[in-house]
Amino acid sequence: MDRQSNLIVSKIGIIGAGVSGLAVAKQLSSYSPVVFEASDSIGGVWKSCSYNSTKLQSPRGDYEFTDFPWPNRDDPTQRWWRSALSAAREPADFRGEPGEYGSLLPGLPVWEVAVQSKQSDIIQWYAFEFLVVCTGKYGDIPKIPEFPHKKGPEAFEGKVMHSIDYCKLDKEAATQLHKGKKVAVIGFKKSAIDLALECAEANQGPEGKPCTMVVRTLHWTVPHYWVWGLPFFLFFSTRSSQFIHESPNQSLLRAMLCLLLSPMRRVVSKFIESYLLHKLPLQKYGLKPDHPFIEDYASCQMAIMPDNFFSEADKGKIVFKRASNWWFNKEGLEFEDKTKVEADVVIFATGFDGKRKLKDILPDPFCSLLEDAHSGVMPLYRGTVHPLIPNMAFVGFIESVANLHTSELRSIWLARLIDNKFKLPTIDRMLEQVSKEIEVAKRTTRFYKRHCISTFSINHSDEICEEMGWSSWRKNNVLAEAFSPYGSRDYELK
Numbered sequence: 001m002d003r004q005s006n007l008i009v010s011k012i013g014i015i016g017a018g019v020s021g022l023a024v025a026k027q028l029s030s031y032s033p034v035v036f037e038a039s040d041s042i043g044g045v046w047k048s049c050s051y052n053s054t055k056l057q058s059p060r061g062d063y064e065f066t067d068f069p070w071p072n073r074d075d076p077t078q079r080w081w082r083s084a085l086s087a088a089r090e091p092a093d094f095r096g097e098p099g100e101y102g103s104l105l106p107g108l109p110v111w112e113v114a115v116q117s118k119q120s121d122i123i124q125w126y127a128f129e130f131l132v133v134c135t136g137k138y139g140d141i142p143k144i145p146e147f148p149h150k151k152g153p154e155a156f157e158g159k160v161m162h163s164i165d166y167c168k169l170d171k172e173a174a175t176q177l178h179k180g181k182k183v184a185v186i187g188f189k190k191s192a193i194d195l196a197l198e199c200a201e202a203n204q205g206p207e208g209k210p211c212t213m214v215v216r217t218l219h220w221t222v223p224h225y226w227v228w229g230l231p232f233f234l235f236f237s238t239r240s241s242q243f244i245h246e247s248p249n250q251s252l253l254r255a256m257l258c259l260l261l262s263p264m265r266r267v268v269s270k271f272i273e274s275y276l277l278h279k280l281p282l283q284k285y286g287l288k289p290d291h292p293f294i295e296d297y298a299s300c301q302m303a304i305m306p307d308n309f310f311s312e313a314d315k316g317k318i319v320f321k322r323a324s325n326w327w328f329n330k331e332g333l334e335f336e337d338k339t340k341v342e343a344d345v346v347i348f349a350t351g352f353d354g355k356r357k358l359k360d361i362l363p364d365p366f367c368s369l370l371e372d373a374h375s376g377v378m379p380l381y382r383g384t385v386h387p388l389i390p391n392m393a394f395v396g397f398i399e400s401v402a403n404l405h406t407s408e409l410r411s412i413w414l415a416r417l418i419d420n421k422f423k424l425p426t427i428d429r430m431l432e433q434v435s436k437e438i439e440v441a442k443r444t445t446r447f448y449k450r451h452c453i454s455t456f457s458i459n460h461s462d463e464i465c466e467e468m469g470w471s472s473w474r475k476n477n478v479l480a481e482a483f484s485p486y487g488s489r490d491y492e493l494k
Contacts, residue, residue, distance in 0.1 A: 009127045010034050011105060012418075013113055015361070016134035017042040020396030020407040023065070024132050027415035034126060036115060038140070065408055066492040101424045102390055104417065105129045110391040129391065130418065133361070134407075136396045137354030140164075144348060145186075151327035151334075153346070158332070162348045163191045178202035181209060181344040184333055188215040188287075190303040192349035197306050200317035210319050212341050214326065214333065218289040220276060220296045221305040227275045233485035235268050236297060237401070239458050240482045244268070246443060247456035248436035249463070269294040281310055285320055291446065298455045299447035300399040354397070362389075375438045377451050381430040382464055384410045385417075388427070399452040405488040406457070412491070413464050422467055458486050465491075 012028055014021050017037035025035050109127035116123050142162040147153075153160040159177075169177065177183075178199040185195045192213060199211035225232040235241055244261040247254075269292040282288040289296070296302050312318045325336040332343035355378070359367045369388045372379045381387055383398030383406065393414050400406040416422065424430065437460075441448035444455055453460045462472035474490040475481040 006123075007112075007125045007127055008034075009109055011128065012130050012132065013111070013126060013128040014132045014134060015113075016136060016396070018134060018136055018396065019404050020136060020411070021132075021134035023404075023408040023411040024134055024393075024395050024414065026065075027411040028132075028418065031418075033132075034128075036113070040118075064488050065404070066488045099426045099428065101385070101387065101427060101430070104391060106391070130393070131391065132393045132395060132414070133358065134395050135354070135357050135361070137399075138352045141353045141356050142348065143351045143353045145350060147327050151329070153328055155330060156328040156332070156343075156346065157330050158344045158346065160346045160348075162350070163195065164352070166195065166347055174198060175202045177345060178211075180207060182212075182332070182342055183209070183345045183347065184212045184214055184341060184343040185347050185349055186214045187349035187351075188213060188218060189301065189349065189351070191351075193221070193303060193305065193309060195347055195349055196318050197309050197312060200312035200315075203317055208317065210317050212343070213318060213320050214341075215287070215320055215322050216324055218287055219301045219303065220273070220289055220293045221280065221282075221303050222276060223279050223305050223307075227272050234483075235272065236454065237457075237485040238483050239486070241268075242456060242458050245455040246440050247459040248433065248440055249459075265294060266292070280305060281313075285310075285313060286322060287320065294455075295445040295447060297401075298441070298445040298452060299450045300401065300452035300454055301447060301450070302401075358394075372434075372438065375442070376449050377438050377441075379431060379434040379438075380451075381424070381434055382410060382413055382467070383453070383460070384414055385424065385430070387430040387434070397451070399450060399454070400457045401454045402487065405491075406453075408488060409461055409464060409491050412493070413468055416468050422469065461486070461491070 010032070012031045012033040014024050014028070014033050014035045017025070017035050021035060021037070022042065025033055106129060109129060111128050111131045113126045113128065113131070114123050115126065142164050144162065166174065166177075179202045181203075183199045185192050185199065196211045196213050200208075203209050203211070222232075227235065233241075243254075244258065244264045246258055250258065272293045276293070277283060277288065293302075309318070313320075321335070321339075321341060323335045323337075326333050328334070328346075329340070331340070333341045333346070335341075355370060358370055361367075362370070366389050369386065370378055378394070378397055379386060379388075380394055380398060384393050384395060386392065386394060395410055395414065396403070396407050398406060398410075417424065425433075437453070438448065438451075440456065441452070445452075465472040465474075473481050474486070475484060
């Protein structure tokens with residue numbers, strides 16, 4: 001059967017049924033979109049890749065949809081979408097006015113999508129006028145360090161795995177993997193911290209072996225969302241607190257005030273650091289980062305430390321090894337300072353390669369446009385539309401402290417855009433806006449390539465609201481507007 005006779009035509013397709021895909025599907029439900037999901041369940045990385053010790057990293061309200069708060073939650077899932085194993089995309093002809101993005105729903109298919117389900121070898125073709133990619137930056141493709149020739153995992157006689165494989169183990173299997181074993185965990189972000197703690201808990205008693213964490217880059221961790229008795233949101237999540245941070249498109253007056261108040265950024269960072277050094281034994285274990293706290297917050301790399309993590313370190317069940325370069329040998333790991341660590345199991349908690357997923361999906365020349373040549377950041381206008389890739393949107397690829405809220409608001413924006421409630425600026429203006437955001441991030445943190453908007457998230461949302469014709473001030477009164485935290489419920493459709 002040829003492609004054309006096997007072609008299913010629809011207006012809108014959505015790739016991915018994680019939190020971003022679900023948010024988009026809801027907002028575009030009037031178009032009856034076709035939703036593709038590679039796994040056998042919805043919910044994304046946290047549905048299919050979490051550990052027994054995994055807990056929320058943000059306050060509960062940051063994990064709520066605007067109209068689906070946690071207290072009333074039932075299972076909202078209805079499996080009306082299709083399960084997909086792989087998707088390859090080929091563009092149809094696209095023509096827009098010079099300098100303009102063009103029509104989002106041109107009246108004829110623009111993208112063709114090939115889908116192969118797990119139950120069949122048959123490839124089904126779909127054609128869409130508009131495609132929304134919600135595959136996310138996490139999960140599916142593990143990021144593995146590169147090693148010298150013959151000094152990679154093949155040289156090791158023990159077991160090597162990535163956190164994406166570990167999270168598929170049930171509690172008993174995970175315990176057996178750790179128990180009585182010398183385990184090395186590579187990394188020092190949330191997944192690595194959770195893994196090391198599970199390893200320590202499985203190795204209690206005199207026969208238990210310590211877990212070694214191999215740490216390349218240190219990042220600040222926090223015990224909870226209070227700092228010297230003050231709620232954490234006061235420092236970053238209110239309109240008044242974000243006023244001291246630079247944002248794109250600042251007025252001259254705002255820019256001057258931001259410059260005058262710039263010493264407050266260092267004061268806030270030092271204030272938080274003083275509490276973390278008081279509360280956590282970071283200096284004792286050589287885990288105090290050299291960069292200020294604000295740089296981790298501005299790059300969305302702040303992690304919540306489990307309550308009993310350092311108590312396990314105090315018992316010797318978790319040990320730390322700082323290293324920039326290391327490699328495998330038969331017995332375990334070897335480091336540039338000529339020290340060695342014996343291991344039975346090595347687990348990479350080194351993250352995921354979300355951009356590689358996109359590059360595998362998109363055809364030329366579009367895959368070559370995914371990253372800005374100068375910054376390495378994906379240039380997305382309003383965190384959603386790539387100005388140079390027609391009839392396609394990307395939701396879930398820009399980060400903030402509350403990614404669910406970030407994706408939902410951009411889904412609302414996208415739906416109104418597709419409904420012709422407003423129009424996009426010219427391609428040049430969109431690229432200029434993205435460039436401004438990247439330059440602000442560069443001046444704020446050395447980790448700017450993560451494309452995080454946490455220090456100017458309210459400003460980012462303000463501009464989205466104004467473009468949709470909404471009021472950017474969402475609170476009931478001036479005091480709440482200045483000093484209350486912003487979250488999903490503030491952007492509920494009324």
